[in-house]
Amino acid sequence: MNDTPLLRVSSVSKSYGQRIGCQDVSFELWPGEVLAVVGESGSGKTTLLNCISTRLLPTSGTVSYRMRGGDWRELYRMSEAERRFLMRTDWGFVHQNPADGLRMTVSAGANVGERLMAVGDRHYGNIRATALDWLGRVEIEADRIDDEPRAFSGGMRQRLQIARNLVTGPRLVFMDEPTGGLDVSVQARLLDLLRGLVTDLGLAAIVVTHDLAVARLLSHRMMVMKDGRVVETGLTDRVLDDPREAYTQLLVSSILQV
Numbered sequence: 001m002n003d004t005p006l007l008r009v010s011s012v013s014k015s016y017g018q019r020i021g022c023q024d025v026s027f028e029l030w031p032g033e034v035l036a037v038v039g040e041s042g043s044g045k046t047t048l049l050n051c052i053s054t055r056l057l058p059t060s061g062t063v064s065y066r067m068r069g070g071d072w073r074e075l076y077r078m079s080e081a082e083r084r085f086l087m088r089t090d091w092g093f094v095h096q097n098p099a100d101g102l103r104m105t106v107s108a109g110a111n112v113g114e115r116l117m118a119v120g121d122r123h124y125g126n127i128r129a130t131a132l133d134w135l136g137r138v139e140i141e142a143d144r145i146d147d148e149p150r151a152f153s154g155g156m157r158q159r160l161q162i163a164r165n166l167v168t169g170p171r172l173v174f175m176d177e178p179t180g181g182l183d184v185s186v187q188a189r190l191l192d193l194l195r196g197l198v199t200d201l202g203l204a205a206i207v208v209t210h211d212l213a214v215a216r217l218l219s220h221r222m223m224v225m226k227d228g229r230v231v232e233t234g235l236t237d238r239v240l241d242d243p244r245e246a247y248t249q250l251l252v253s254s255i256l257q258v
């Protein structure tokens with residue numbers, strides 16, 4: 001199975017009236033592969049991520065996904081119910097702001113546990129034990145299980161959001177600036193944790209970031225966007241160490257000078 005892609009994006013474009021969000025983007029994502037989408041503000045990263053994750057209908061192009069059974073489905077030809085089921089069972093979405101991905105007024109344990117219930121787990125003891133295990137994996141103390149995330153620090157909230165997303169064993173996770181908005185030291189720890197989990201679970205992921213250090217640490221492959229288009233794509237180390245396009249060279253050198 002691993003010699004077949006998981007996701008196929010073909011000529012995806014999205015415009016907002018006259019304004020281009022992203023244009024003619026095509027790529028394949030393989031099982032276990034982490035792809036970083038980088039570029040400066042306004043280059044179309046979020047638009048692309050939203051088009052692929054079915055949050056935003058593309059103006060043109062197709063996105064196909066290989067289901068667990070092995071059959072390929074075009075995402076925008078599925079019914080809304082099928083898409084929602086896929087998002088709940090097979091996908092995760094880690095938002096930059098944890099409040100967008102968590103329920104802030106239910107306990108940490110329930111935030112993780114309700115995802116298990118959504119995929120059919122009904123045994124309270126199992127759900128609690130699994131939630132506890134996942135809190136441990138994201139380095140949240142067991143005695144915080146009944147606390148609400150609004151009582152957590154930003155880093156803890158982000159770790160809880162990650163646990164909530166990964167507990168159901170998704171095959172594909174979308175992440176939008178997963179370490180944005182956190183202190184640098186908190187970012188480093190979170191990145192380390194995320195990298196360990198992604199590797200252990202063999203997850204495929206698409207990570208949007210403007211931070212090349214995040215791309216370097218997390219991704220195998222990188223796609224550089226400018227004005228809605230992909231200007232360069234390749235293995236992350238190659239793109240960062242030996243950028244071919246003038247724009248990527250500028251991006252890499254301007255970051256290094258900071």
Ligand SMILES: Nc1ncnc2c1ncn2[C@@H]1O[C@H](COP(=O)(O)OP(=O)(O)OP(=O)(O)O)[C@@H](O)[C@H]1O
Nearest residue numbers: 016019020021040041042043044045046047048210
């Ligand atoms: N809802 C919208 N309506 C109109 N134009 C939009 C909308 N969302 C995005 N755009 C435009 O689409 C282009 C791409 O924006 P997008 O948010 O995808 O970029 P980005 O690379 O994710 O930027 P950032 O890193 O700042 O989030 C920009 O020109 C932006 O102004």
